[in-house]
Amino acid sequence: MEKNMDKSLTWFPPEFKELNWRLWSFAIILILSAGALILYPVSQFEGYVDPFYSPTVAVIPLIALFRLSCYAYRKDYYRHVFRHPIACLDGIRFDDNRKGYSGEMTFFSLQNFHRYFLYIAIVILPFFYYDIYVSMTYISGEFIFRLGTIILIANALLLTLWTFSCHAFRHLTGGHTDCYSCKTAGGAKKKFYNGQSYLNRYHEQFAFISLIVVLAVDLYIRALIVGWPIDFTLLKFAI
Amino acid sequence: MQEVKIRIRRSEPAVSNEVRYQEFTVPVGEGMVVLDAVHYIQNNIDPTLSVRWNCKAARCGSCSAEIDGMPKLMCKTRMDTLGKEITINPIKAYPVVKDLVTDVSHNYEIAKKIPPFTPKEGLKEPWTMMQIDVTRSKEFRTCIECFLCQDVCHVIREHQSNYFGPKHVVKIAALDLHPLDSIDRSELLHHDGGLGYCDITKCCQNVCPEEIRITDNAIIPEKERIVDHAYDPIGLLIKKVKRRKW
């Protein structure tokens, strides 16, 4: 069985050499959307900061790397972009031994730096909460609560849930230790780890819902800019 | 009584290269599982059909097969969850001995490479540990060694490598997460075990009849432990500083 492919391992992964329209269409979509962000920037509108610009557009590559190295997204593109395998059922797996495969041994071993992108994401996260505050107080002397603020709150919460349900975070909170009841007083660590593990079960869901909501916020702000009358005010008073 | 058509892959490589699918018609009663149907064929139609089984209670892990392309235990798959025409194949990742019986001995070779439970030095008897710490590794101890996860894993099924496979990561995680064990087997997994080949696509987790969350609870935590000692410079630094007695 063990023919040992190790000899054939080079740094350049065989996955990229496949004739793979999924990979290239994915790459083109990424480039087009990056272009759209740069050519048609809408960093903010009436107190709403576009999530792509929070705190600055310069962090997008870091956030993108956090998403790309997230275990949930990895699973998804290894399956649906590289088809290793696309499904578990025999006959529709679209994987076979003629396709080259290096898994996370060569180029994709870079995924192992995921935890560093997690640390960066944790630093960036508070800015989304600051944006909520700004959206309510951007007119001096006035407090205003609009539909857009609710959307921003949902966005921030989902990003928080996604970030803290991360597998690397799970490792940090308890996965690294064999005795997680031994550490810190009062079982705080234990409780935290168990709670985190509960969130972790839904990590894939959080990963994708949060992405959709980020895009939705961006579209919402763009819709406001072109004049859609959808941003009704729920509450408004002087402070 | 309803009737169901069952196609079974027949072969005996030691005798001939011939592979054929034979079709049987089997009456299906209430509560019947696929293994019952195979037994019906053995007892009433063709006694030469070979199948391995022991417990018929999803405990021994012997009756693994691919039912309509999905790796499953024959004794745990009810006929009423399937259609009127069923195809049964032996598990594809391993060489066939005869009909539905495969040779899974490669797994025993891998198992020999895994260092057994090694208690920490200087433990006083009786050993005490918190239930909560044992719970984590308990999940993995429910493994019945059916090798369905090995069979569905594309690294083993479609690509040759030194990857041990999900079943063995489960075993390793059970030992590594044990609060009184003293060995870190993630280094073994990183080098000899080829865990880097796993791309966390979770088919193993989907088929496990014991519902062990193989990828989430065994593979990813082991991957993260590998990051600790092989990829994370800051983590290594912190560990070094911590180990120094101030």
Ligand code: SF4
């Ligand atoms: S998650 Fe890893 S071990 Fe499980 S089937 Fe996929 S590649 Fe194999």
Ligand code: SF4
């Ligand atoms: S982990 Fe699950 S699927 Fe794999 S051998 Fe054990 S019981 Fe079977």
Ligand code: FES
């Ligand atoms: S016969 Fe024992 S698990 Fe199926």
